[in-house]
Amino acid sequence: MQENILTPKLVVKENKFCPGCGHGVIEKLICQVLEEKGLENEAVGIVAVGCACLITDYMGTDWIQAQHGRAPAVAAGVKHVRPGKFVFTYQGDGDAAAIGLSETMYAAKRNEPITTFFVNNGVFGMTGGQMAPTSLLGQKTTTSPFGCDYSKAGEPIKLAELLATFNVGYIARGSIANYSELMKTKKYISKAIDCQIQNRGYSFVEILSPCPTNWKMSPVDSLKRIETEAMTYFGCGELKGQVQND
Amino acid sequence: MAEIIKGNHAIAEAAIRSGCRFFSGYPITPQSEILEYMSWRLNEVGGTFVQTESELAGISMLYGAASCGFRTMISSSGPGFSLLQEGISYLAAAEIPSVVVDLMRFGSGLGDISPAQGDYLQVAKNGGHGDYRCIAYAPASIQDVVDYMNKAFSIAEKYRNPVLMACDGTIGQMVESVVFPEMYQHDPDQFDWSIKDQRETVHKQVTSKMYYDYIDEDYCAHFREKYDAMESEAEWESFYAEDAELILVSYGTMSRICRDAVLLARKDGLKLGMIRPITLWPFPKQAFKAVTPKAFLTVEMSVIPQMAEDVSLAARGIAPNYSYTTGMHYPDEVRIIEEVKLVLDNKKEEV
Numbered sequence A: 001m002q003e004n005i006l007t008p009k010l011v012v013k014e015n016k017f018c019p020g021c022g023h024g025v026i027e028k029l030i031c032q033v034l035e036e037k038g039l040e041n042e043a044v045g046i047v048a049v050g051c052a053c054l055i056t057d058y059m060g061t062d063w064i065q066a067q068h069g070r071a072p073a074v075a076a077g078v079k080h081v082r083p084g085k086f087v088f089t090y091q092g093d094g095d096a097a098a099i100g101l102s103e104t105m106y107a108a109k110r111n112e113p114i115t116t117f118f119v120n121n122g123v124f125g126m127t128g129g130q131m132a133p134t135s136l137l138g139q140k141t142t143t144s145p146f147g148c149d150y151s152k153a154g155e156p157i158k159l160a161e162l163l164a165t166f167n168v169g170y171i172a173r174g175s176i177a178n179y180s181e182l183m184k185t186k187k188y189i190s191k192a193i194d195c196q197i198q199n200r201g202y203s204f205v206e207i208l209s210p211c212p213t214n215w216k217m218s219p220v221d222s223l224k225r226i227e228t229e230a231m232t233y234f235g236c237g238e239l240k241g242q243v244q245n246d
Numbered sequence B: 001m002a003e004i005i006k007g008n009h010a011i012a013e014a015a016i017r018s019g020c021r022f023f024s025g026y027p028i029t030p031q032s033e034i035l036e037y038m039s040w041r042l043n044e045v046g047g048t049f050v051q052t053e054s055e056l057a058g059i060s061m062l063y064g065a066a067s068c069g070f071r072t073m074i075s076s077s078g079p080g081f082s083l084l085q086e087g088i089s090y091l092a093a094a095e096i097p098s099v100v101v102d103l104m105r106f107g108s109g110l111g112d113i114s115p116a117q118g119d120y121l122q123v124a125k126n127g128g129h130g131d132y133r134c135i136a137y138a139p140a141s142i143q144d145v146v147d148y149m150n151k152a153f154s155i156a157e158k159y160r161n162p163v164l165m166a167c168d169g170t171i172g173q174m175v176e177s178v179v180f181p182e183m184y185q186h187d188p189d190q191f192d193w194s195i196k197d198q199r200e201t202v203h204k205q206v207t208s209k210m211y212y213d214y215i216d217e218d219y220c221a222h223f224r225e226k227y228d229a230m231e232s233e234a235e236w237e238s239f240y241a242e243d244a245e246l247i248l249v250s251y252g253t254m255s256r257i258c259r260d261a262v263l264l265a266r267k268d269g270l271k272l273g274m275i276r277p278i279t280l281w282p283f284p285k286q287a288f289k290a291v292t293p294k295a296f297l298t299v300e301m302s303v304i305p306q307m308a309e310d311v312s313l314a315a316r317g318i319a320p321n322y323s324y325t326t327g328m329h330y331p332d333e334v335r336i337i338e339e340v341k342l343v344l345d346n347k348k349e350e351v
């Protein structure tokens, strides 16, 4: 338990995410794993926009801010010229699954040796809670006031499954709904990082995460919603690249 | 030693000789041969070539590599050049140098693959959003592109800003004799702003300067100062302009025909001259202060007057400016002189 209470050194500033936001928790998890692996100096992150991009102020790795959706392409550019670095993207669902779906898919298609941490909170957080490609059917958002309707929006994108159609290094989906899921997610993050460090190609971890502000729910109810709704629809686990005997 | 080479290949080779070691792009006529050449040549010199899924991804990848201090180039044309604009604005905001080549074609929308000068406004006035500027070189020959390439990279690094190479599509397609410079060795670790193999004492945030380095008025002052300083990079060529009765203003390959028109007219006693902007931005306003013609005639290969607007501004208080847009075709010298005579006979409307 103790390791989760200690703040990693890589967290250089207190975050200003809303109370109960998943971004702060995921940031801490990534920082912990990078520190455990001694990668603080080699890591460079690429963000784009959204609440996700606020992380660059709080997490002390080097950062580049890309255009909305283009982080995987920017990351690939960095990795090509500085192959010794650990290069990752940190992206929300509007970013990676809507405007940047093409860049996301092509990073996997080319099996670029980069790692994407994909925060699926089912809404466009920063812009005020509009419908995302991952919003669940029936979910009310500021642009789906009557609930997400299959006849208009189709079904929520399962990005991990889409990417798993490619012959890439590692793909998993975790959540931070409770302690046990959090620990599993930490392991997925760790394996995704290993995948890149060991030159096994593209790695991707999707993380089901709460946005209490735009869900208009308490932090506790938000976590419950992930357990009862998001995890039921998306399902958690490793989809590709499970290494034997771990 | 001079060699005979196709323009697009020469553009790619010139970039390599200037130390460019990263190219990511997407095919479009009339510049696809740049990609084709880069795909084997970068491999030969230990660089990286990536054919991306779109121009959006191409310039994004370049942004990543350029943020690491490497010399990077991308090229496109027409609709593809439009898609590069998002990235160009981001590069300018984050102050990341790089070279972007536009092989201009004809028309709007899909337009036509035939070479022209249809992108003047997009090049000189910024195709992307917001407050930024890019120095834009307009070569008139393949040798020009080769000679300006290393300079384009150095200027990009001097001002930490993308630089545009605005070539008429013709330059990519024609074949000329060219002398290449020796290979330039570029050190990507020479800059304090770039991402290095190891993090330095303070973690770096490559992003719009607005967020961390300059707040509010400081930000405005920084960029105003920078773009003012960039104005000093204006370049032009004046050809028989001092005593000219009428001055043709044209750039790129069109200036080569205008030059012949000047010589031909002077044989008949008609005192023509020419001003050729080498930089489309900054526009060489100074060139106009030194001349006293009766009129200017802007000759460009587009549908509507584009550069002519800048010429009118520069010519204010000096002489009226007229426009001759040639569409997708090159006129010959005789046709240009006919147009000059229409101006001198008061048969054309001022711009």
Ligand SMILES: Cc1ncc(C[n+]2csc(CCOP(=O)(O)OP(=O)(O)O)c2C)c(N)n1
Pocket (backbone or CB within 6 Å): A049, A050, A051, A052, A053, A068, A091, A092, A093, A094, A095, A096, A121, A123, A124, A125, A126, A127, A132
């Ligand atoms: C080209 C472009 N279009 C739109 C925006 C506005 N915008 C900023 S953040 C954002 C949504 C981000 O949502 P998501 O990726 O889910 O991240 P979150 O805020 O939930 O972390 C949008 C659309 C933009 N910055 N750029």
Ligand code: SF4
Pocket (backbone or CB within 6 Å): A016, A017, A018, A020, A021, A022, A023, A051, A121, A125, A126, A210, A211, A212, A213, A214
């Ligand atoms: S709006 Fe949502 S995603 Fe953004 S910080 Fe608040 S809780 Fe987090």
